Amino acid sequence: MPSKRVITGAAAIQEAIDQSMAKDPNVFVVGEGVPDPKGVFGTTVGLREKYGKNRVWDMPLSENAMTGAAIGAAISGMKPILVHQRLDFALLSLDQIINNAAKWFYMFGGQQSVPLVIRMVIGHGWGQGAQHSQNLQALFAHIPGLKVVMPSQPADAKGLLFASIQDPNPVIFLEHRWIHSAVGDVPKKFYTTPIGKANITHKGSDITIVSSSYMALESLRAAQLLAKLGISAEVIDLRTISPLDETSIFRSVRKTGRLLVVDSAWTNGGIAGEIITRVVTKDMSILKAMPARIGLPNMPTPSSPGLTKYYYPNLETIMKSVCDVLRKDASSIKKIIAEDPSLQSVPHDVPNSSYMGPF
Template sequence: MRSEQGVRELTYAQAIQEGLSQAMEADPRVIVIGEGVPDPKAIFATTAGLRDKFGAQRVFDMPLSENGMTGVCVGAAMCGMRPVMVHQRIDFAMLAMDQLVNNAAKWHYMFDGLASIPLVVRVIVGRGWGQGPQHSQSLQAIFAHVPGLKVVLPATAYDAKGMLIGAIEDNNPVIFIEHRWLHNIKDAVPVTGYRAPLDKARVVHAGDKVTVAAFSYMVMEALLVARALAKHGIQVEVIDMRSARPLDVDAVSQSVRKTGHLLVLDTAWTSGSIAGELITRVVEREFGALRKAPVRIASPDYPVPTSHYMAEKYYPDAVQVYEAIMALTATALTLEQHESVLASIRHTGRHDVPNAKFTGPF
């Protein structure tokens, strides 16, 4: 548990809802708009009760016109509002790329800092439910490629609330990426409003054997392995990267100078991934500190199958992370130790629903 006064356990989804509510209470310029925002399901319960509390003039649905409505939000931000736009799938944001890439990301630069676009775009990624090629993509690298956009991927409920409040208060457009498998994981979350940095990674498990830099939900898989290996004296350093742009290369470089090994975990496709960008930057800085070539684990380079039978082997998991750490560090365990680790990290329950071992706090 964290040491702040007045903390209690909330799920990731509850933390987002609370962050939105507190940001709206603090600033009447904050509005929430998105497909399904006032729906009874309330975007996985993350917008539950907001319309009742703040009214239809600040919390409202939108038509299936992503590019047009994103333009409306960009204009509202230019005029002093602080919109929070919600897409239930990151895939839907592809329909708004012109507004996000050519307008929101560029306006501050094009007008020499005289105009800002304080816009937050919440997008959801992840697996399960047979969502297939068009509803389960992790496209953070596309947005991270664009100067002017901040791209954050909180992995804990604590960061979900703190980074959302920070994103709403930021004067730049922020792509706020949530993995749906994180929504029910609990963490210690302060009652009051607070801000978590949008540009700093965080060590969530200290170690000196290997550095594992993970993005989004892959932080959970890394933590499972790190805790299992710690029982056998193998200390893995896990870094929650938190953000894809800005990319905190300093935090990873510092860790690599201690461990000499680097493994990067991403939820996106392997080719063109932010994992590859992070490895490149670390190699450019810390080539002499590395004892072996860095390794990345990401999704295979083909669309996600719709069939849950075919999707079962598609996503990287803790077992792959464990095997990569063992190979990268040339570490051997006894058969008994190996079986103990596997028993601790294997997914429990159906493969297309969140792992029952992901609870919290983290």
């Protein structure tokens, strides 16, 4: 991309909404706190001032009804963007998402589509605990009729949000809180990043690391450090969880012969298991080693930093797992991480040292 404009993921998302609203009068935004001074972590700031009350809506604490209302607006030709500051709040609207949004197009004979984007913020760290940070991508990916998008790079966050708004189907757009503060080159113009297409963020030949959202950033850092151990890791940033880009995954694993899937969610019934199954059941002979997966321990997320440091997988976990798959000596990993100047003195429960909480 020609641009050299470095902005945060949050700014990229705000820009995508702003430009979509400027381009299409049917796009509107609604959510708890959308027009408030903080504007959903900065992702909706300034929109009410620019587009007015008729297009930028706050809402009562009525997640289920408001999701239904957004579906009603969507089948009337509008393009709602519904925002939840935590995915966990959106669970109150699962009836409308699963029973109606996902099925409306099919069950009424393809007569009415539901062009609805539901943004949900997922997370990691800062004591968010059991009900403020759940990564439930597998739950939504299980439902036919929904698309599930999970960007890691700011530029993809913008391009995928454009694509999601233009998509005639309901799209669950999962934004990791730590992606909001990630920075990257983001073109100023309007562009779309296709839904359902993964991105290879690091080329390699020894092992394929499939990941998404924040863990794709950790996987990328892991791949960069693994080079110091002489390991050439290929990192696939899925970008979309449903539909899965099976082609890109399979092409890479055919080349490397090894597969590690790094997910931000629980392993039980998760996306990592799905990806491994698809590879193994398609052609097990391409694998030179047993595939592996990394996810959260199958238990609710604790709040205490004394516990979360053992709960969340991290750079070290990924690097160690890669060494295990490759049967390589992992004893120097700690030293390699400790020697990297960019990784110094960042506590494990924040994305970077500028984070002072609460968030």
